[in-house]
Amino acid sequence: MNRVAFFRFVLCCVSPLLFAGCGKYDPPQFSLNMVAIAKQQLPFDQQQEVSNILDGMFGTPDKPFVLGQGKSIADSETGLDPKKLAVAAGPVRSDEFGRETGLYRRHCGHCHGTTGDGLGPTAMLLNPYPRDYRPGKFKFKATERAAKPTRADLELIVRHGVQGTAMPAFGLLPDAQVDALVEYVKYLSIRGQVELRLIDAMAELGQDEKLQLTRANLVDEILKPIVESWNTANESIIKPEDKPDVELATSIDKGRELFYGTKGNCAKCHGPSALGDGQTSDYDDWTKPVTELASDLRGEEERLRTDTDLSNEDRVALKMHVALASQALKADSLPPRTAQPRNLRQGIYRGGRRPVDLYRRIYAGINGMPMPAVGPASPGAKGTMEPDEIWSLVDYVLSLPYESISQPPHHQPATLSKANF
Amino acid sequence: MQKTLIVGGLMFAALATTALSGCSRPASAGPRPDPQAALDIRKRLEGNVVEAGSDLAAPAAAAAESSATGWATLKGTFKLVGNPPAPRQLNVDKDTEVCGKGAGIQDNSLLVASDKGIANIVLYAKAKRVHDSAKPLAEGNSAEPIVFDQKQCMFLTHVLACQVNQKIDVKNSDPIGHNTKIDPAKGVPFNQNLPSGNSVAYSPSDEEALPATISCSIHPWMRGYLMPRKDKYFAVTKPDGSFEITNLPAGEEIEVQVWHERGTGAGGALVLANKDLKWTNKGRFNIKLDADQTKDLALEVPETAFK
Numbered sequence: 001m002n003r004v005a006f007f008r009f010v011l012c013c014v015s016p017l018l019f020a021g022c023g024k025y026d027p028p029q030f031s032l033n034m035v036a037i038a039k040q041q042l043p044f045d046q047q048q049e050v051s052n053i054l055d056g057m058f059g060t061p062d063k064p065f066v067l068g069q070g071k072s073i074a075d076s077e078t079g080l081d082p083k084k085l086a087v088a089a090g091p092v093r094s095d096e097f098g099r100e101t102g103l104y105r106r107h108c109g110h111c112h113g114t115t116g117d118g119l120g121p122t123a124m125l126l127n128p129y130p131r132d133y134r135p136g137k138f139k140f141k142a143t144e145r146a147a148k149p150t151r152a153d154l155e156l157i158v159r160h161g162v163q164g165t166a167m168p169a170f171g172l173l174p175d176a177q178v179d180a181l182v183e184y185v186k187y188l189s190i191r192g193q194v195e196l197r198l199i200d201a202m203a204e205l206g207q208d209e210k211l212q213l214t215r216a217n218l219v220d221e222i223l224k225p226i227v228e229s230w231n232t233a234n235e236s237i238i239k240p241e242d243k244p245d246v247e248l249a250t251s252i253d254k255g256r257e258l259f260y261g262t263k264g265n266c267a268k269c270h271g272p273s274a275l276g277d278g279q280t281s282d283y284d285d286w287t288k289p290v291t292e293l294a295s296d297l298r299g300e301e302e303r304l305r306t307d308t309d310l311s312n313e314d315r316v317a318l319k320m321h322v323a324l325a326s327q328a329l330k331a332d333s334l335p336p337r338t339a340q341p342r343n344l345r346q347g348i349y350r351g352g353r354r355p356v357d358l359y360r361r362i363y364a365g366i367n368g369m370p371m372p373a374v375g376p377a378s379p380g381a382k383g384t385m386e387p388d389e390i391w392s393l394v395d396y397v398l399s400l401p402y403e404s405i406s407q408p409p410h411h412q413p414a415t416l417s418k419a420n421f
Numbered sequence: 422m423q424k425t426l427i428v429g430g431l432m433f434a435a436l437a438t439t440a441l442s443g444c445s446r447p448a449s450a451g452p453r454p455d456p457q458a459a460l461d462i463r464k465r466l467e468g469n470v471v472e473a474g475s476d477l478a479a480p481a482a483a484a485a486e487s488s489a490t491g492w493a494t495l496k497g498t499f500k501l502v503g504n505p506p507a508p509r510q511l512n513v514d515k516d517t518e519v520c521g522k523g524a525g526i527q528d529n530s531l532l533v534a535s536d537k538g539i540a541n542i543v544l545y546a547k548a549k550r551v552h553d554s555a556k557p558l559a560e561g562n563s564a565e566p567i568v569f570d571q572k573q574c575m576f577l578t579h580v581l582a583c584q585v586n587q588k589i590d591v592k593n594s595d596p597i598g599h600n601t602k603i604d605p606a607k608g609v610p611f612n613q614n615l616p617s618g619n620s621v622a623y624s625p626s627d628e629e630a631l632p633a634t635i636s637c638s639i640h641p642w643m644r645g646y647l648m649p650r651k652d653k654y655f656a657v658t659k660p661d662g663s664f665e666i667t668n669l670p671a672g673e674e675i676e677v678q679v680w681h682e683r684g685t686g687a688g689g690a691l692v693l694a695n696k697d698l699k700w701t702n703k704g705r706f707n708i709k710l711d712a713d714q715t716k717d718l719a720l721e722v723p724e725t726a727f728k
Contacts, residue, residue, distance in 0.1 A: 031451060032451025032452070039688065040687050040688065047452050051452050051453065051454040052459045052462060053459075055454030055456070056462030056463040056466065057462070067466055067467060068467075145610070146609045197607075200606060204630045206676055206701075206705065214465070261598075262596070262598040262616055263598065265599075265600065269638065279641070281641055282641055285604065300685075303728075307725055328450070367610075370600075370612070372602065372613050372615075372638065373613050374614045377611055377621055378622070378624075381621070382621075383613075383621075384614050384615065384621060
């Protein structure tokens, strides 16, 4: 056999391999919230059960499902429209009329992830990280702190993006597509929150006890309160009282006093010059489970190394949890970053730059963040600031980017000329 | 010929690697769902299957339980065996003119008395029958509010157990500003700005399985815990390590959950190697009390139960 013939032979043998196995479509799967599972130390059979229940209640990324088939949308358990979900879900494609489906995977999934966990392939390159929908918490909305966003809030974010982050504006998408995407985000968020509740419910079970897979346990106890909170979001919109008729300079002065004083406490975190450098060691609510699990893991590893009295049984259990936790941290989380108070001198407002947006940020704080509320904690209660004081703070914050120290320094031609020639 | 074989072999290896890479399954964490089990659950939830067993069995079990009468008390003391772990270092770098004035700010995550009693261990019992004095509080009840105060950048109550819907007055007695952030897993979260001398009302909306963290975002060393339960079957150990839960139903199996903020179990569950009580790795034990009995437990906690 000469050399050429040998190479031909090898090529003939090997080239089919190049194509083998790549043709089969392996549908994407939802991931489990492994950080929450590792924190609650759920054994494998309970993880499997959570996975089965979620598949039963919500279907797969290609075939989303919502309970209440044959009922009207309003009467269904989730209040979600399966038709809209079908447009947003599944692989990216369009039919002969140009109708597109798979919108979520086309526009959102690469950052927010198939599961809506904010763990898409591009997520770790971004700062801030993309939102994880699963805890059901959203930052930029018109509603009370603990309430869900309204449909209009989510549409606004999709259409206009989030300034100062990687979230782009999808203003060119037709209304129906934005609508379908918002529905799908709601679906992923409800699914994610149900998953967290399920994990907690599993952890609460006693030894040898099994979760009864009844409507009462899964739908009435877990799903309904979550759906209810979405359905009532419109009732908790913050409607600010009219801005008092005060001269702007006076209002700004009053706002400055509140900002630096012990009433507003703003400078404590936003810093003595409002550069966002006052308190930078805290984490947001999406990151805390990760940092807590990491700290648990460090303790357990330490114990495995140092505790010589551990029984064999305990040692095996500890090792198994160390493996579960380190795998969860590696595969199901991003390196934790601290929450950064906003630099208020840049004039970049993530939740919108309208005065009413800033009013709501101050009134309700930012859900999931260290930023506290100054308005009442519950309807009818008393807040720690009056509406006119909040308006003054809004005026002061909006004036900050225009103060002379906020402007970038002018370049100095004299120095430049010396350096260059 | 040998050279050709080596080159050929290398080519084969290179091509095989190319062929196999890129075909890996999409990354998905955790076990994949079992389609048949998922379908069964779906049918059940859609109401296509008549639910048998659990619902029918429940009333019978309840009837059997309800025949029991009488009430009992569970009390006891937690004592540390060995030496308390070294206190943690706190980085008090803010508002130092107020924070920790006087006694200074000490790590209070694990308080052990001179007689080795352990404070701030939370216990709650899950019981089916509930005594009148332990009934859940209704929304908008007129119970006296509990004051949850902070002074010199410390929460004056480190661990607070209370009933759902109990009004709590979150207060700031410092000359500087604070904010108080409460993060329950199930209930409504809370994060309010607290100007000097002010107070804000809060009441937990749901019962929790383990205590919720209370923190101040301005002063990160400040930490407290809130344990809301529906009925009044809970206790927090006193500085001497003692606790008492009264009016527990006699004659039924009661599950008791035990927690400490530095417990090594999931979420801080306190795990003891107590064989008599069959203490689980979730920090729980079951107990059955007789009518009018006062069960006194002497509980020994090894230093390894804390992280």
